Amino acid sequence: MRTKQLARYILLLGAGALSSRYAGAQTAGNPSQLYEPLAAQYFLAPYLANPAMAGIDTGLHVYLAYQRPWSDMPGAPEAKSLTADYKLFHRVGIGMNIFNDKAGLLNNTKVAFSYAYHLPLNTDERSMLHFGLSGAFIARRLDTKAINGDMNDPNIGAFNRRDNYFEADFGMAFTHKGFSLQGSLPNLVSLVKDKSSDFGINRNVFFAAAAYRFPVNDQLTSIEPKVCLRGIKGYENIIDAGANFVFLEDLVNVFGMYHSSRSFSAGAGINYKSVAGFQLVYNSQTAGLANYTNGTFELDLVVHLFK
Secondary structure, rough: OOOHHHHHHHHHHHHHHHHHOOOOOOOEEEOOOOOOOHHHHOOOHHHEEEHHHHOOOOEEEEEEEEEEEEOOOOOEEEEEEEEEEOOOOOOOOEEEEEHHHHEOOOOEEEEEEEEEEEEOOOOOOOOEEEEEEEEEEEEEEEEEOOOHHHHHHHHHHHHHHEEEEEEEEEEEEEEEEOEEEEEEEEEEOHHHHHOOOOOOOOOEEEEEEEEEOEEEOOEEEEEEEEEEEEEEOOOOEEEEEEEEEEEOOOEEEEEEEEEEEOEEEEEEEEOOOOOOOEEEEOOOHHHHOOOOOOOEEEEEEEEEEOO
């Protein structure tokens, strides 16, 4: 019991400590997110795309993700994420996400804490509405160790002395047995504060998804088709469509997603007794850049505790 109580308050204490440290140096708006998101958000870790999914299942769930180009290139972008969500009380979930992406000299770090409320719509709680809100701190810095030039350039120091940014994300979801319908609005502060057409280009503006998990049999445990719609400022909306196939009573999974940007994601994973698992993913490059790079690979790790 003490272990579960400790787990409940780890994320809350972290949020309080971070808020105290950075409350005095924040600028609202100016988000940092990947144009192509981590593939883990589609099936393995839906909390990555929607704060309403925090604590949707019992226990503590910890996810690690690492993404980088398949071909090694100097200054190539790479992304890392540490995510945890926990069902704090019967209807309350909390979450934490530490995300870092680096491209060339630019290093972006986002730390977000989430609160989710899960509202049952009937007595058996098979139909539920989920609401989630995240507050995030974003820091952007230049990697001075990698600079090949004049280290005394005042612009370098000025860039690294900039205030951190504050952002907020909101999400909702409806679930009924194997069906899920969800939507989220990331970067709310930038959406409200900045009206200029060129600010925050490449910024995620909305995410929506619908999925249904069909149980099959002991060999092919389930099939879950999913369709997503992503809005990105400055680009056409992107449609993601695919399915996740689970085998041998949740031991092995294989999934694929096609993106309307003329790229695809494909991955496979293994789960050990619903306690831990890993997943390897290949993301092909979008059509316009296919001649310059071979896409990216992604490694996802997950641990489930206190279930």
